[in-house]
Amino acid sequence: MRVLICPDRMGSLSSAAAGRVLASGWPGAITRTVGEAGRGFVEATADGWDTVLQTAALDGVVLESARTAGSVVLGVTGVDPPSEPGSSIPYEASSFVLGQAIGALVAEHRPTRLLVDLAGLDVHDAGAGLIAGLGAHSSGGSLTGGAAGLTGLTAVHLDAVRSLLAGVELVGVVPTAQRDDQLLGLRGITSRRGRAADEDAAMLLAVDAALQRLTELVAPGSAATPGAGACGGLGWTMMALGGRLATGPDLGLAGAGDEYDLVVTGCGVFDFVARGGGVVAAAAERAAAALAPCIVIAGEVLIGAREMRTMGIEAAYAVRESNLDAPTGGDLAAAELTATVTRVSRSWRW
Secondary structure, three states: OOEEEOOOOEOOEOHHHHHHHHHOOOOOOEEOOOOEOOEEHHHHHHHHHOOOOEEEEEOOEEEEEEEEOOEEEEEEEOOOOOOOOOOOOOOOOOOHHHHHHHHHHHHHHOOOEEEEEOOOOOOOOOOHHHHHHOOOEEEOOOOOOOHHHHOOOOEEEOHHHHHHHOOOEEEEEOOHHHOOOEOOOOOEHHHHHHHHOOOOHHHHHHHHHHHHHHHHHHOOOOOOOOOOOHHHHHHHHHHHOOOEEEOHHHHHOOOOOOOOOEEEEEEEEEEOOOOOHHHHHHHHHHHHHOOOOEEEEEEEEEOOHHHHHHOOOOEEEEOOOOOOOOOOHHHOOHHHHHHHHHHHHOOOOO
């Protein structure tokens, strides 16, 4: 029996730790560590590389990184997560610190491939600060003043940035839900977030125009690419600098194949709103490609069978009873997960 195990972080258990517990129910299974951007991607990548996760502080921000055999992964942690839908646009927030961190890692290690988790900062500057942190300078507006600083921008000079990144494969890692987000226009990030927060229409038009001006100065015609609006426009920056976008599940499951009889995934809380997140969705897609069932083991299950099956999930099993309005799936212990895996795996062997 061929089994693929690919859990997300399960509460306090990392993807790697959860995977080891799940694998106890299916000896011989192939296990992959997987994490979403902004939700354990750097940690899962470090575990998958079997290397040490390092942390460092820079301008009040905590950075996570790891490296192996020519590759480096970097992400921001230790800050408030990007705001919930309906929150106001962070007009003055800058991605400068992320650019500084990228520049320092590239200068020190000269990787052939750099994976950057773009989801840790709540910014709206389309990466203007990031390229400034890499050595870009401008005429007119300010690259480091957030979206508000871009008004009046007349020129952006990227020679130093392109020299620094020469020979580096740049991969921007974005949340699965944002991989097709648009940057500009009525369906762009400014319009959607601004209207949801009931912000002044004139201000929204001015910011959208400023972001459009930035894209025209840096990489004309690139703003319409799907994913350009991901993570406050940082998705566009990665592509404008010659990189590409990917999701955590894309990378974590790369090369895993589709010759399986069963796919087992997991998450902290499997509910109707988040539906387990991008890792669970990717596991279901992998199972569908293999014409195999996909099951979810979660700290709590708050979704019905009908909704699960529309996602391609055959069954879901809860570690503990649901508290409904106050789910506690985020503090799972390995012992209680082991007990559930032992029980569930008996029904999924042949």
